[in-house]
Amino acid sequence: MHYEAVPVVDFTEIQQSNGQFPTEIADLIRAAGCCVARGVIPRAQALDWKASLLSYVKRHPDIRRIPNDSDPQIYSTFWQKAQIEARSHPAVIRTQVAMSQLYTASGDTQVDLVNQALYADRWRVRRPGSVGMFQPHLDNGSIERWEDEEYGRVFRKIWKGKWEEYDAWDMDHRAEAVMDLYGGPGACSAFRSLQGLLSIDDNGPRCGTIQFLPDIKLSTAYILLRPFFNDQNKLDMDSTYFYGAAPGQGQIVKDIWHPHLQLNKTIISCPKAEPGDYVFWHCDLVHKVEEEHNGTNDSSVVYIPVVPLCTYNIGNLIDQRKAFLEGVPPPDMPPQSESEGFEKGHEDRGTPDDILTVEGRRSMGLEPFVENEPGITNGQKSIREAGNEALGF
Numbered sequence: 001m002h003y004e005a006v007p008v009v010d011f012t013e014i015q016q017s018n019g020q021f022p023t024e025i026a027d028l029i030r031a032a033g034c035c036v037a038r039g040v041i042p043r044a045q046a047l048d049w050k051a052s053l054l055s056y057v058k059r060h061p062d063i064r065r066i067p068n069d070s071d072p073q074i075y076s077t078f079w080q081k082a083q084i085e086a087r088s089h090p091a092v093i094r095t096q097v098a099m100s101q102l103y104t105a106s107g108d109t110q111v112d113l114v115n116q117a118l119y120a121d122r123w124r125v126r127r128p129g130s131v132g133m134f135q136p137h138l139d140n141g142s143i144e145r146w147e148d149e150e151y152g153r154v155f156r157k158i159w160k161g162k163w164e165e166y167d168a169w170d171m172d173h174r175a176e177a178v179m180d181l182y183g184g185p186g187a188c189s190a191f192r193s194l195q196g197l198l199s200i201d202d203n204g205p206r207c208g209t210i211q212f213l214p215d216i217k218l219s220t221a222y223i224l225l226r227p228f229f230n231d232q233n234k235l236d237m238d239s240t241y242f243y244g245a246a247p248g249q250g251q252i253v254k255d256i257w258h259p260h261l262q263l264n265k266t267i268i269s270c271p272k273a274e275p276g277d278y279v280f281w282h283c284d285l286v287h288k289v290e291e292e293h294n295g296t297n298d299s300s301v302v303y304i305p306v307v308p309l310c311t312y313n314i315g316n317l318i319d320q321r322k323a324f325l326e327g328v329p330p331p332d333m334p335p336q337s338e339s340e341g342f343e344k345g346h347e348d349r350g351t352p353d354d355i356l357t358v359e360g361r362r363s364m365g366l367e368p369f370v371e372n373e374p375g376i377t378n379g380q381k382s383i384r385e386a387g388n389e390a391l392g393f
């Protein structure tokens with residue numbers, strides 16, 4: 001482990017600590033809200049996955065390219081073989097579980113920080129010279145943080161003026177919070193406690209990589225209290241304007257709306273992430289991608305978030321399993337046109353046979369959760385039972 005504003009940890013340190021982060025490292029990650037886990041997957045394996053993904057889209061020109069066919073950065077495939085393997089790889093899951101367990105939950109909270117519910121996302125190949133697509137924002141909803149009562153409870157210390165005591169890693173009210181009151185293109189039907197990207201090429205600063213504001217507590221307190229002061233920095237309890245929180249969109253953060261965040265100084269590039277390194281960021285963390293890519297090779301990643309098993313995520317898991325087995329896009333990412341190819345027609349797409357582990361099968365709704373595991377909390381046991389019942393086991 002060495003210290004940077006974005007903590008960097010070696011996968012071996014997780015292995016040596018019985019699948020958990022050593023306390024000192026855990027505290028650094030909790031303060032920053034993000035980290036790079038190095039060496040999760042061997043370099044050669046990660047590059048093989050990239051080659052496999054690229055050859056798949058080459059064989060299937062009907063797959064949607066975003067933003068367009070001439071400069072594709074994101075590919076709308078959800079069930080390619082490499083994606084299935086990466087999501088179910090034992091080291092990927094081990095790292096996810098270590099990250100998931102940075103959160104804490106009361107014994108009765110219906111959440112399982114060990115088991116996960118799949119959220120199938122896409123992958124990216126950003127070529128040198130291409131322009132970045134994402135400005136500073138937070139995922140997991142926007143106005144919902146103020147509007148949904150349960151979501152609001154997550155931030156109760158901030159509302160009470162005790163922002164220093166706010167714990168971004170307390171799961172108790174997050175597990176039931178509603179983050180997509182309005183649907184829309186920025187909405188996500190699952191609760192991702194952490195976003196993640198698995199690097200499949202040499203990513204690094206100035207080469208089109210992701211950027212973070214690595215102070216989760218300060219940035220969250222500021223963004224949430226922003227509606228309570230006006231442009232003269234005076235307390236304003238009458239305003240009903242929520243800067244950057246348009247319904248159905250992610251929470252946008254901008255210099256003109258959030259001047260004291262000093263985004264031009266506080267947002268920094270994620271350190272180098274080589275093929276096989278895994279980058280995580282907290283669901284409330286400000287992030288964006290670099291505008292410019294001045295490197296010489298692709299900045300390529302597979303998006304694999306952490307999605308703890310909780311009531312909110314069970315319906316999603318059922319939908320994802322169905323979409324996987326049918327080879328169609330998951331409900332949050334419907335096709336944009338009739339000509340956009342469904343993977344259904346691709347015989348070379350991934351199947352359950354490509355899942356590498358029993359934990360992977362479980363996260364895809366194909367294997368029951370273990371209900372009577374010694375040492376689990378009441379909340380874990382009860383959510384596993386609910387999950388199994390909903391999935392028909």
Ligand SMILES: [Fe+2]
Pocket residue numbers: 137138139287
């Ligand atoms: Fe995002």
